[in-house]
Amino acid sequence: MHRLKVPRRTLLGGAALLAAPSIIRPARAAERCVVGTWGGDYARLLRENIDDPILKPQGVEVVQDIGDEAPRFAKLVAQKMLPRGSMDIACFGAPNGFRAGQAGLLEKLDRAKAPNLKNISDFLWNDYFVPHIYSTQVIAFNPQTVSDPPKNFGDLLDPKWKGKVGVVTTAGFWLMMAAALYASGNPDDFDKAKPLILKLNDNGLHLYPETDNLAPAFKSGEIEVGMIWFARTVMWQNAGFPVQGRYPSEGSILYVSGMAVPKNAPDKDTTWKYVDAMLEPSAQQGFAAHMGYLPTVTDAKLTGKIAEQLAFPNPKPKLVQPDYAYTTKVQAEMQDWWDKNVQHG
């Protein structure tokens, strides 16, 4: 039998050659920051406004860990006992950010470590959660077909809108807050909200699985009015969809999206650099221009068309933040109520 003979030195040399790429790595950034974030436009804008223009020149390599918010929260809980978690930054909406802070999963914010923290608007400050962008809940309508849009949540119940109101089912909890605000002036008074929500549902409410389903529904004429974040109406207008936003007379609930630093973030120094970078005025202005969200810092002034589009009407509407301590307690119960009575109703 013929045996293939390979000299030992050749064999060792070949093995070394094969292993070379792992030994001689291309020059990589000295610091690495893993950001747990949503995908899509948000992830792209993080790259375009924070990662590439601000952190890359500082030698920080940003890796995005893309996924939904609830699994991200679960990941933080599951990794609680580990000395080093998998994320340096975790993106959350304010309710989950507050919940994670309450669960003892997050590092307390320190203005000394990220100087831009001092520029956060006072009404958005939270000890554990960095507000990144925010928007307001408004009544959306099709300006081509609706000349007299609803002025408040109560107007949506008018039979003239039967079968013409659409909302996103994942925002059901927020819609309940809007109903509560209209009914009692308090966004957390869910008992007052429930009858109004049931009435709205009985009026032929259209439910859509995702936020992006609303714009085509307005365009096709399936719906004419709804409730959504003001930022979305701006995005859709800029994309050519017939959607306009109107602030409800009873006030507008705030949606704050932000980031948090897990207690077991692998590289804390880099993490604070990221926190500082996302609050830079240029990054904040970039998100406003492309996503229609308002800056959370006082030094990011908006100019031009976007300033006009995002300007509050005069007189400025009442802006209402939910009591996150309370929403944390009742969210699961309210979500359950929504699933059974509205989705299944």
Place this chain on the structure above:
Amino acid sequence: MADPARTGSRAALPLLAPATLLVVIMLLGPLALAARFSLNRFDPTQIMVAALTPANYARFFTDPFYRDVLVTTLRVSAVVTVACLLFGLPMAWRLARSSSRFKSVWLMLIILPLFIGAVTRTSGWMILFARGGMLDIVLTRLFHTRPIDLMFTEDAVIAGIVSINLPFTVLALQSVFEGIDPRLEEAAASMGAAPARAFRRVVLPLALPGVLIAALLCFILCMNAFATPVLLGGPRFHMMAPLIYWEFTNNNNWPFAAALAFILMATTLTLSGVANLLIPRRYRMGRGR
């Protein structure tokens, strides 16, 4: 002298061990973990608190909402299975008895949809069913009907799942019919049985165990359907698999999601066992050969 049967089974052990080990680790391990989770208690901030409570199972059985979801899942699965058998039996029969040189082409046409993922195919149905979609345009422009809402209906979900499960059913049935000797039908014909009677009295009883397997395959696939109910059913339509996903990811309620998963698995296994019992004893699998 060594017993050859015992030697054979001993020799089979090293061959069976890797696969068995893999199944134990990859399937039974997570199942055991999920079983433990299902007895825990949900907590909004901690997600799960260790406990030994049947509350998650009790919540399912005492709440009509969740029972309704299971009933919907069973109803859709039954309708889809019947539809797949009705469409699949003639196709599979014709294919099995075909001696055309195009037989492999027909077979390929049935297999071809399996090359495309379920989500992609469902997206096609969405374009067809949407307001302003193809079907809507055809009906409103040609027949001047009012705009129709096919999206987010149970009918849309059934149509979507049938399209996904049909190739599986046809392929399973075709192999069953291929295994039945055509001379049996010839013998029946020679004794005066018309083709339909020969099929009903001779072929179908012989094919029944295989038909059951095809039906079970279709039923189980439907019981666990996820993408089609989510995309075509919309937010108001609920089936078990999307509900499990929703509880697990959106509500972070791992204990209840685990309990739902076990209830779905137990229901499917029980019904599969019962289905086998419904077939007359003499036609059951492993008998009558």
